[in-house]
Amino acid sequence: MIPVPFDSTSTWKKGADRGPEAIRAASPYVERYDIETGTEIYTAGIAEHPAAITVSDSESMIHAVREAVSGYLRRGAIPVVLGGEHSVSIGAVMAASAAYKGLSVLQLDAHADLREEYEGSRYNHACVMARVREVCPSVAVGIRSMDISERHCAEPVIYAHRIAEGTGQWIEEAVGHLSGDVYITIDLDVFDPSIMPSTGTPEPGGLGWYQVLALLRAVAGSRRIVGFDIVELCPDGHHSADFLAAKLLYKVMTYIGALQPKTETGREVS
Secondary structure, three states: OEEEOOOOOOOOOOOHHHHHHHHHHHHHHOOOOEOOOOEOHHHHOOOOOOOOOOOOOHHHHHHHHHHHHHHHHHOOOOOEEEEOOHHHHHHHHHHHHHHEOOOEEEEEOOEOOOOOOEOOEOOOHHHHHHHHOOOOOEEEEEEOEOOHHHHOOOOOEEEHHHHHHOOOOHHHHHHHOOOOEEEEEEEHHHEOOOOOOOEOOOOOOOEOHHHHHHHHHHHHHHOEEEEEEEEOEOOOOOHHHHHHHHHHHHHHHHHHHHHOOOOOOOEOOO
């Protein structure tokens, strides 16, 4: 687990830099036994990066995250980046795409984050998926907010209103867009603010806990998750939100350990 308490480009409510520590503080209170899978994934080994990555500018942060993630990938570990604002994902995806040929990214998010530039920066949190798509394809799930300039480049996307309508096999459709090796980026504002109020830019009409878990379970059961991140927790006194993020962290780890295929597809060993 690599904490990246970076919050330089958030455009409304600041505080995502406190997210990693809030997740860490809540984590000891997550039960180690997972009822759904009947496993205790902590027995496989969960380690923390020696120190949080703390830098003041976006480009230095992206470089530092890329270097840290690359190091763990070379060791055969599964890197987990804890943000911080969403731009912390850029370096992680760069590292994963260099290590795994044909990597794809699953984005769980309320916002498209596909602006080419925002507030004078190409590395703003509103641009993260534009940078990701420069190195590998992605599919977005839960989107319910975007600028008109993002609409033409948003596909493939599973909009939140489609999920709410209950029509179509949205999970199968999302998984179908993914390659064998997958990196997952989870912006916590993908959840409805009724259960996740503590984000910098909350949007109404989000996904529920079990909807998100159903998707993650389907991905873990049919694809290989090579890394993931959880970003945009903005602690504001709602302790249930901190616990949700910590529980989600452990659930994704559990799905990786209990469900995902143990293949070596696409690994770049050179």
